[in-house]
Amino acid sequence: MFQQHEEFAVQLVNDVSSRFTGLRTTPEKQCQITLPCSTQESSSIELTPFAVEAKTTDDKQLFNTVHTVDELLTAYTQARQLKPFEEDLAHACDYVSDYATEFLATIFNHARQQINDEDARRIAEFVSSLDLYTAVKSIESLLNSQADLILLKIAEVQGWTLHFDHLAIRCGCAEREDAERVVENLCGHHGYLPCQINSENYFQFEDGWDAYVLYKMLENGQQLRLFIDQSSVANSPQIIQHWNYVYGYTAHHLALRATHIIHEQRREVSLLDLISALEHNNINVMTATGQFTSGLLEQVFTRP
Numbered sequence: 001m002f003q004q005h006e007e008f009a010v011q012l013v014n015d016v017s018s019r020f021t022g023l024r025t026t027p028e029k030q031c032q033i034t035l036p037c038s039t040q041e042s043s044s045i046e047l048t049p050f051a052v053e054a055k056t057t058d059d060k061q062l063f064n065t066v067h068t069v070d071e072l073l074t075a076y077t078q079a080r081q082l083k084p085f086e087e088d089l090a091h092a093c094d095y096v097s098d099y100a101t102e103f104l105a106t107i108f109n110h111a112r113q114q115i116n117d118e119d120a121r122r123i124a125e126f127v128s129s130l131d132l133y134t135a136v137k138s139i140e141s142l143l144n145s146q147a148d149l150i151l152l153k154i155a156e157v158q159g160w161t162l163h164f165d166h167l168a169i170r171c172g173c174a175e176r177e178d179a180e181r182v183v184e185n186l187c188g189h190h191g192y193l194p195c196q197i198n199s200e201n202y203f204q205f206e207d208g209w210d211a212y213v214l215y216k217m218l219e220n221g222q223q224l225r226l227f228i229d230q231s232s233v234a235n236s237p238q239i240i241q242h243w244n245y246v247y248g249y250t251a252h253h254l255a256l257r258a259t260h261i262i263h264e265q266r267r268e269v270s271l272l273d274l275i276s277a278l279e280h281n282n283i284n285v286m287t288a289t290g291q292f293t294s295g296l297l298e299q300v301f302t303r304p
Contacts (some may be wrong), residue, residue, distance in 0.1 A: 002051055002196060006031055010046035016047075050195040050215040057218050058082075059128065059135045066124035068117045073108060075124065076139050079132045083189050086249035087168075092181055093248070095172050095241075100248030103258045104140065111143045121154040129222050130164060133190045137167050141254035148254060154277045155258055160269055165255040166225040173241045174210055181232035182249070183212045192216045192226065208235030 009031035009203045016033055017023045024034040024042075060076045086092045092261045093100075122164075123142050127135035142148050155162040172178035186192040192214040194201040203211045208229050216224040229252065230236035243252065258269035 004031070005048050005051050005196075009046075012047045046197055046200050048200075050193075050197075050200075052193045052215055052217050054217045054219045055131070055191050057129065057131065057220055057222070058129065059132045062117055063124040063128040063135065067121055069111060069115050069120040069176075072120040072124055072139070073111065079136050083132055084185055085136065085200075086182055086185070088277055089144050089181055091176075094131070094175055095176070095178075095245060096248050098249075099177050099246060103247055104250065107140060107144050108157045110211065111198065115143065115149075118127055119149055119153070122156065126152060126162060126164075129218070129220055131190065131216060131218065131224060132227075133192075134167060134224050136250045138164065138167070138254055139258060141251045144250070145254070147278060147285075151258075151278065153258060154281060158260065159258045160258040163257045163259065163265075164222065165222070165257050166227060167254055168211075168227040168252040169249055170247070170252040171228060171230040171249070172241050172244045173231045173233065175233045177239075178244070179210065179228045181183065182228050185268075185278070186214055186226065186228070187234065192224075204232065204245055208232045209240050210240035253256075265299065292294075 013025055013031060013033050016024050022036065024036070026032070026034065029044070030045045031048045032046050034042050036042045059079055062079050063072075065074055066072050114155065123139060132137060134258070143153070152162060155159070155203045169182060171182055187194075193212060193216070194212070201213060201214070202254050205211070209229055211230075213230040216230065229240050230244075231241040240252075246281050258274060260269070262270055278285050
């Protein structure tokens with residue numbers, strides 16, 4: 001099975017490198033593609049897909065009959081109780097402020113007052129293809145983000161399909177092994193696994209934070225990807241652990257993509273089209289391209 005994944009990666013590397021100038025390949029690492037960032041530095045990306053056994057969708061029955069805000073919040077509560085989440089783990093909240101609970105309560109109170117039943121239906125439809133963990137975290141994110149909620153509405157009007165790409169979960173500090181605790185729970189109770197490529201399982205970044213990457217494939221074809229982030233041991237000013245203290249284990253961000261059908265073929269909706277659609281709906285968008293991406297990857301940020 002792994003050989004098939006590697007063969008796919010080699011084909012993908014060859015295809016991508018032939019389409020875009022500036023990308024390099026190396027014979028000794030045929031599954032990686034390299035992008036020069038400066039005269040002395042470069043970044044390499046491993047394109048071998050993860051290999052895991054597909055799992056059944058465990059939340060569909062909870063969300064596929066939701067039509068109102070109250071029904072959505074009830075389904076959220078039921079999903080939250082079916083498997084252990086971070087707040088259920090011993091010592092996970094020792095360094096989390098009581099405000100984190102108030103933060104979530106505020107989100108739900110706002111939803112009861114400001115979100116309409118059509119918004120609730122759209123959220124439920126989106127999360128019904130996910131598992132319990134990503135459904136719970138996505139609901140929290142969608143209820144807290146006007147931009148993401150409007151994007152669901154835009155996708156419905158435009159005939160786009162909105163796709164879950166990944167979630168980033170902010171933990172505390174590596175000194176307390178806060179991310180490791182979360183990873184253990186996700187692998188032990190929620191069915192997530194690391195990639196079979198060891199170099200793709202754990203990342204350390206120069207600006208003082210670490211990240212574990214976990215995957216899950218559902219039988220409905222949905223790929224789930226999680227980044228479990230924490231501040232490094234020697235970086236007490238690093239912001240992730242302070243966000244964790246204030247906001248708990250709510251997602252740092254929910255990453256979404258959109259596609260649409262053109263001439264019977266599914267095409268990616270461009271970043272510029274997404275930005276234009278959001279700004280047309282009074283969501284002011286900033287784009288930032290990190291130096292290490294050099295245009296290869298763009299992240300979208302909306303103004304708070």
